Amino acid sequence: MKSMKTLMAATAMLALAAGAAQAKQLVYCSEASPAHFDPGPVTGGNDFDASAHTIYERLVEFAPGSTEVIPALAESWEISEDGTEYTFHLRPGVKWQTLPYFTPTRDLNADDVVFSFERQWKEDSPWYNYLEGMTWDYFQGMDMPKYLSSIEKVDDLTVKITLTEPNSPMLANLAMQFASIVSKEYADQLEASGDLASFSTQPVGTGPFQLVDYQLDTVIRYQAFPDYWDGKQPIDDLIFAITTDASVRAQRLLAGECDIMPYPAPADLDALRANENLVVQEQEGLNIGYISYNTTEAPFDNPEVRKALTMAIDKAAIIEAVYQGAGQDAKNLIPPTMWSYDDSIEADVYDPEAAKAALEAAGVTDLTTDLWAIPVSRPYNPNGQRVAELIQADWAKVGVTANIVTYEWTEYRERGKQADRKGPFMIGWTGDNGDPDNFFATLFSCSAIGVSNYSSWCNEDFEAAISAAKTTSDQEERTALYTQAQEIFKAEEPAITLAHSRVFMPMNKKVLNYVMSPLGSHSFKDVDVQE
Amino acid sequence: MQKGASIRSAGAGLRLLRQSGGHRASPQQENRRATQAARTAPGDPGATHIMLNFILRKLALLIPTIIGISICAFAFVRVLPGDPILAMAGQHGVTPERYEILREQFGYNLPIWQQYFNYLGAVLQGDFGVSLATKRPVINEFMALFPATMELAFVALFFAVAVGIPAGIFAAIKRGTWFDQLTMGVALTGYSMPIFWWGLLLIIFFSGYLGWTPVSGRIALTFFLKPITGFMLIDTLLYGNWPAFVSALRHLILPAIVLGTIPLAVIARQTRSAMLEVLGEDYVRTARAKGLSPRRVVNVHALRNALIPVVTTIGLQVGLLMGGAILTETIFTWPGIGKWMIDSIFKRDYVVVQSGLLIIAMIVMAVNLIVDLLYALINPRIRVQ
Amino acid sequence: MTVSNEPVPTSTKPVSGLREFWFYFSVNRGAVIGLTVFTILVLLAIFAPLVAPHSPDIQYRDALLRPPMWDANGDPRFILGTDPVGRDILSRLIHGARYSLFIGFFVVVGALFVGVILGVLAGYFRGWVDVVIMRIMDIILAFPSLLLALVLVAILGPGLFNAMIAIAIVLQPHFARLVRAAVMAEKNREYVTAAKLSGAGHFRLMLVTILPNCLGPLIVQATLSFSNAILDAAALGFLGMGAQPPTPEWGTMLASAREFIIKAPWVVTFPGLAILVTVLAINLIGDGLRDALDPKLKRS
Secondary structure, X not given: OHHHHHHHHHHHXXXXXXXXXXXXXXXXXXXOOOOOOOOOOOOOHHHHHHHOOOOOOOOEEEOOOOOOEEEOOEEEEEEOOOOOEEEEEEOOOOXXXXXXXXXXXXXXXXXXXXXXXXXXXXXXXXXXXXXXXXXXXXXXXXXXXXXXXXXXXXXXXXXXXXXXXXXXXXXXXXXXXXXXXXXXXXXXXXXXXXXXXXXXXXXXXXXXXXXXXXXXXXXXXXXXXXXXXXXXXXXXXXXXXXXXXXXXXXXXXXXXXXXXXXXXXXXXXXXXXXXXXXXXXXXXXXXXXXXXXXXXXXXXXXXXXXXXXXXXXXXXHHHHHOOOOOEEEOOOOOOOOOOOOOOOOOXXXXXXXXXXXXXXXXXXXXXXXXXXXXXXXXXXXXXXXXXXXXXXXXXXXXXXXXXXXXXXXXXXXXXXXXXXXXXXXXXXXXXXXXXXXXXXXXXXXXXXXXXXXXXXXXXXXXXXXXXXXXXXOOHHHHXXXXXXXXXXXXXHOOEEEEEEEEEEEEEEOOEEOOOOOOOOOOOOOOOEEOO | OEHHHHHHHHHHHHHHHHHOHHHOXXXXXHHHXXXXXXXXXXXXXHHHHXXXXXXXHHHHHHHHHHHHHHHHHHHHHHHOOOOHHXXXXXXXXXXXXXXXXXXXXXXXXXXXXXXXXXXXXXXXXXXXXXXXXXXXXXXXXXXXXXXXXXXXXXXXXXXXXXXXXXXXXXXXXXXXXXXHHXXXXXXXXXXXXXXXXXXXXXXXXXXXXXXXXXXXXXXXXXXXXXXXXXXXXXXXXXXXXXXXXXXXXXXXHHHHHHHHHHHHXXXXXXXXXXXXXXXXXXHHHHHHHOOOOXXXXXXXXXXXXXXXXXXXXXXXXXXXXXXXXXXXXXXXXXXXXXXXXXHHHHHOOHHHHHHHHHHHHXXXXXXXXXXXXXHHHHOHHHHHO | OOOOOOOOOOOOOHHHHHHHHHHHHHHOHHHHHHHHHHHHHXXXXXXXXXXXXXXXXXXXXXXXXXXXXXXXXXXXXXOOOEOOOOOEHHHHHHHHHHHHHHHHHHHXXXXXXXXXXXXXHHHHHOHHHHHHHHHHHHHHHHOOHHHHHHHHHHHHOOOHHHHHHHHHHHHHHHHHHHXXXXXXXXXXXXXXXXHHXXXXXXXXXXXXXXXXXXXXXXXXXXXXXXXXXXXXXXXXXXXXXXXXXXXXXXXXXXXXXXXXXXXXXXHHHHHHHHHHHHHHHHHHHHHHHHHHHOHHXXXX
């Protein structure tokens, strides 16, 4: 059978040889079909991988393997003293991709940059609503309309962005996928022909790869963009083989049908590691799985009760049974790889006896509560049901009866936001831009109550610390403020911080130079394949 | 649908209907009728007229059913829990102002009956709406994925027929022997199979352990062929790419076996009982008495007549298989409409669920109609009833 | 429908009919095996708490994902091994038998009840009642059954009870059609006319006179539906829309262990095997019933 495979592969190569001689190909078994190829309105990591990290680029980028912001389409930038004016100097000579449906007549310029943001911002732009029912989820979610005052073209290669108030995470926001730079010339061409929707299916970017073909739910084919400003990529063809089931992805990798895959099921890791043709890269994930108490609901309004209940949970068992070792006990809200992480905080201890005593001391006996379990598998919590089952058993030991409840995912989050929600609510977060503000303020600020503060927790000292940290650009000062915030968080325990999951990237040994991103994106820029 | 269950229940239901209740006919009688029908020569002058009448009557009955189906598909989606607009938003949610604008855009603020008539009007013009997730027209997605399901269903059916009919025939000829018992035992086991589990076992063994078959997908990624018909086997042949054809075939084997298991069992059992009946017929006995060789008796006389009811059984399987690939496609991540539908249900892509249900139901009805007509064609007594 | 001149298969001598039924049924070796297995399953389900070596919900945190006893790494405490949170698989399977049999029973009773009423109404009264009922049945049958069940469960919310309702809705048109056809055929026969003349009411006519005459096919269809219901419920569970964990329903157990298919095949293998054995046993019984209840088949 092996020889037959080889024979077939050989004939296949012969059949292709007429087209491209010895094309270097990298096959990535991706986890889901992209909605489309416009990185502005989409929200899924798989959507971004298929467009923002292949076809498009941004003014600034996160350096490979870190959350540090480095120059990309902008060669350099200046930020004014008061922190409200950002001036970007564009890289000259950046070519747009030439495709069957578009031939560029000019290089990247300031018009493209202005257009890329205004289409998401100005409601009178025909592009603001060019797809039926679209929303600019990230542009809104990162509060860009609140902070942006204007985006102006100074000259062909200079753009000035003015903010309404200083906002230290702004530069990192501009490195996020939604801030990808698109071609105004191409948009004008489509507008003239009245076919705006093609913007999302026939993309034109400046990035390292250009789209060749997409077969719905099956395969996306890219080829290296020959005139890429940073030089043509080492590989010729990049293929996304869409494989939604994690076990099947692992099987395909083992069978050599693909070279690299994301999100292996924890259960498959041993088999993948054991294979001599594969290597498994791993990294701390920039995420947190947590369980929000409703701090306005008795008896969870008492911090002592909250701490006692946390103490009653055997987190080590959860990490073993659910995360299969691919997780790490979370003692803080932010993951340890993030700057300002406070390592001096004591980890939660598992002590059912003490927990029981503490509950009794607080006058809590025979407590019956709902326990909300995430209905879907998320990177920060692979199996909410199983976590709930384990906690249910743990709490039973301290005399707390937990009824597991769950709803369809959108319904689940909606109900979780209700101020009168009963019972602890399982949820989590994956960092957007590597800034601590993206965790602290988004998840536990007073203004996030009813949005993403599932604990309905509003603490004055905590709020003061994170607000100050947002407007200061001095990192040392910010670190001090966030350390303070973490201490308050631990003393108040508005939520059980369960775990940070580890992220794994199994790949064939012939894949060279792949660097995992802490932000969870998958970029194949500069990746090579050993012949 | 679960191909298994529906094939079983609908097939069984029909079988029972024919053999009991209505005209109190056993399958044997049914076979006899069919054989008689086959023996009466077509071209009877009144026959065309009756047939036309029959077709018109059937079509007229379809109209209220189609309207009912469209109401159901529309209503199902309205009562699904969850909010289509929130389903579109990501982890950051959507502002209340924007929410209102979107509601208006999609017409979700209109009275429910008006929403229905707008939808019906659009469907009649061939507009099935735009997917909430991908913003692509639903009908385009359907057309892109449908050939994959069709191809899988046809190959599964081919497998079921190619194995099921000979197995049934031999079991009937060797009635009561160990071969018969073994075949029927295996058939009943196949008939009882939870196919999602069966598929997992086959993957573990053939793809995981032996490494003989590919794990998923329709063709090796080395081959890049722009779809012509969308049927991988046909396209590869049109391109004259033999290795690609072999690759496509290898990818089809396991899913086709899994999808074909239950039809195979049904067909084998049906063939056996039809054969047994025909073998007991007078004319077969006569042929035997005339001293014709057993093989000739089986080939020429028995087989031809026994196959008529089997053909209608096969026809019924086609309709049911087409919608019935949900589990197989889920297990093998086969990019067809079954997987598309279930993904859309989980993603709460309301427009796809609504229009997908409608399109699939109409296809099932069309296939059933064709089977009915074929059945009437070979069995004239149905028409006058 | 044509009126045939076959004798009515009702028993003129009910006692010997039952004996005759048992005679034909017990001749079929497969049917007897099926019945035996099924009886054992029922007993296991009833006495699950006594038979099962462990509670189905106790998590042995020191023994996560243990292989079966006979494996080198097996633990003699757990004959068929443990699942990802350390529960004994054998005990869960035994308790799971309760769910599967309950699902089958409930669905058949529900579908039978609704289907018979609708079928009798349609067949007996004909006219617009018939048209409306049968069009609704057509609509239900036009949707692939698992797909329809999935959508219904999505509407009702995932869960064992809702899954059973959805499956019963999807299966009942088969009963309705069957009963309607039978009622239409029987309605004009002499014995019914005679009963009518002697002043029997509609209700009495339908329930006492006509229905018993189509009992045979109904029983066979009910058996088939029983196995279908178990399979459909398992399929829904497998797709995450049936019974919710930690319920030890077999399909749900299979689904929640699917990720371990390579690392720990036993957590996937045994629940599937349990489904197969149960469904096979019921189908064997169904075959035996059909042979015994349909006198025309006995000749061949």
